[in-house]
Amino acid sequence: MNFEEKVIKHEPKFNGHIIDVEVQTVELPNGQTAVRDIVHHVPAVAVLAITPDNKALIMQQWRTALQKVTYEVPAGKLDARDTNPLHAVVRELNEETRMQAGHIEEISSFYLASGYSDELMHLYLATDLTPVADELPQDFDETLNVQAYSLDELAKLNEAGKLDDSKTQIAYWYWQANAARVKGMLHG
Amino acid sequence: MNFEEKVIKHEPKFNGHIIDVEVQTVELPNGQTAVRDIVHHVPAVAVLAITPDNKALIMQQWRTALQKVTYEVPAGKLDARDTNPLHAVVRELNEETRMQAGHIEEISSFYLASGYSDELMHLYLATDLTPVADELPQDFDETLNVQAYSLDELAKLNEAGKLDDSKTQIAYWYWQANAARVKGMLHG
Numbered sequence: 001m002n003f004e005e006k007v008i009k010h011e012p013k014f015n016g017h018i019i020d021v022e023v024q025t026v027e028l029p030n031g032q033t034a035v036r037d038i039v040h041h042v043p044a045v046a047v048l049a050i051t052p053d054n055k056a057l058i059m060q061q062w063r064t065a066l067q068k069v070t071y072e073v074p075a076g077k078l079d080a081r082d083t084n085p086l087h088a089v090v091r092e093l094n095e096e097t098r099m100q101a102g103h104i105e106e107i108s109s110f111y112l113a114s115g116y117s118d119e120l121m122h123l124y125l126a127t128d129l130t131p132v133a134d135e136l137p138q139d140f141d142e143t144l145n146v147q148a149y150s151l152d153e154l155a156k157l158n159e160a161g162k163l164d165d166s167k168t169q170i171a172y173w174y175w176q177a178n179a180a181r182v183k184g185m186l187h188g
Numbered sequence: 189m190n191f192e193e194k195v196i197k198h199e200p201k202f203n204g205h206i207i208d209v210e211v212q213t214v215e216l217p218n219g220q221t222a223v224r225d226i227v228h229h230v231p232a233v234a235v236l237a238i239t240p241d242n243k244a245l246i247m248q249q250w251r252t253a254l255q256k257v258t259y260e261v262p263a264g265k266l267d268a269r270d271t272n273p274l275h276a277v278v279r280e281l282n283e284e285t286r287m288q289a290g291h292i293e294e295i296s297s298f299y300l301a302s303g304y305s306d307e308l309m310h311l312y313l314a315t316d317l318t319p320v321a322d323e324l325p326q327d328f329d330e331t332l333n334v335q336a337y338s339l340d341e342l343a344k345l346n347e348a349g350k351l352d353d354s355k356t357q358i359a360y361w362y363w364q365a366n367a368a369r370v371k372g373m374l375h376g
């Protein structure tokens with residue numbers, strides 16, 4: 001089956017602070033044309049960070065796009081300093097939670113909004129957490145509050161509809177599916 | 189702790205086919221100002237549709253933003269005809285898989301990209317699938333291939349890095365965490 005759409009025109013529409021937007025005209029497999037709104041965004045990382053007493057570090061943060069506070073796993077964009085996503089995980093854990101991890105492994109990588117955005121997010125599991133010696137400066141425009149939640153506490157937040165961030169949903173259901181293995185990794 | 193950012197300026201930047209973009213200037217809790225790129229998108233639905241023989245219906249689809257074919261659970265935007273998200277689930281199941289569901293329940297709702305997009309996705313679990321009597325017309329610009337995958341087959345796709353769509357990751361890990369309950373719901 002032939003799925004491919006050939007891009008026959010790119011029209012740049014917006015260059016922003018964290019996204020660029022263009023409209024692509026594509027030729028469909030059946031020969032017709034269609035237009036696609038496309039958002040470009042750098043790759044990002046997120047991390048399910050589990051404390052020695054088997055709790056996940058969760059950030060509360062104001063999200064302007066949603067006009068509310070969300071509960072989210074620590075996350076951040078890759079920047080020019082990052083030769084690979086793991087560097088960004090280490091930095092974000094330091095900046096947002098003041099912790100470092102003795103063990104980090106990848107859970108999965110995924111596109112947040114495949115229909116129109118090329119943002120790729122790499123999700124990690126981090127354990128063996130200890131406080132950092134050197135605290136990196138936090139972003140001036142992020143107001144964060146970090147707290148540790150057990151899996152049962154996250155389940156209650158989820159049932160209340162408060163765990164409504166996509167990467168955090170993946171981390172949550174991953175943890176539900178792998179609770180025994182994660183617990184076995186801890187040195188509490 | 190005060191998180192709220194007050195929007196002090198809206199600058200519309202782009203009105204597209206499926207997204208609108210604006211730049212917001214916000215006043216931070218500490219009194220400084222910052223700018224936020226914001227993408228507006230209508231709410232959407234996605235569905236983990238499980239066949240009587242315990243397989244999930246997965247679409248293969250070309251994604252222009254990613255320049256490749258993805259594996260995704262059936263999904264679609266809410267439109268003016270939808271008085272609630274369930275209507276959209278029933279329509280998308282018909283359009284994309286030619287199936288109807290005897291049982292539909294909500295898994296969770298989440299924002300796909302909380303950092304800059306207000307797109308809210310409602311994810312459902314659907315069982316008791318039977319072929320539809322009346323087939324709705326498919327979107328002219330979607331080339332789809334639907335196949336049924338067992339949980340083990342999805343796990344292999346995931347391990348190969350091919351299950352890289354965020355809503356599909358949530359559906360997959362939800363299924364992993366609830367495999368026994370889902371199996372018990374089937375009338376195979």
